[in-house]
Amino acid sequence: MIIPRSMRLLMLLTAMALVAPLLSGCQSVRYKTVCPTLVTYSQTDQTLLAQELVATPQAITTHRVVRDYVGLRDQVRACQASGK
Template identity: 90%
Template sequence: MIIPRSMRLLMLLAAIALVAPLLSGCQSVRYKTVCPTLVAYSLNDQAQLSQELAATPQAIATHRVVRDYVGLRDQVRACQASGK
């Protein structure tokens, strides 16, 4: 019995479709969260920053950026505490 070429191609494509998932592996992808490392600031650095912020209350953008940075540091601490 002679199988037409188009039928052989169709059978080949069907075989590939059935085998392809088996070749992809059994494990699912695992993602690992990597927490950033915090820069440690000395007490002197913190005191100096506090004094500079208190001395320039009109520097609204600087105060906003520092508040944002504090929030980011809190998020990093939470990430590190969760063991991720």
């Protein structure tokens, strides 16, 4: 009995559809969080920044940006502490 070419193609595609999931593996994708590295500021730098902020209370935007930066540094520390 000779199988028509279209039937062989259909059989091949069916076999591939059944085997493909087996070849794809069962492991799930694992993502690794990489925490940013913090810049270390000396005590002198921190003191100078504090003095500049106290000396310029009218620099509202600068104060807000520094507060945001402090928050980001806290988040990086939390990330690093969790071992990610």
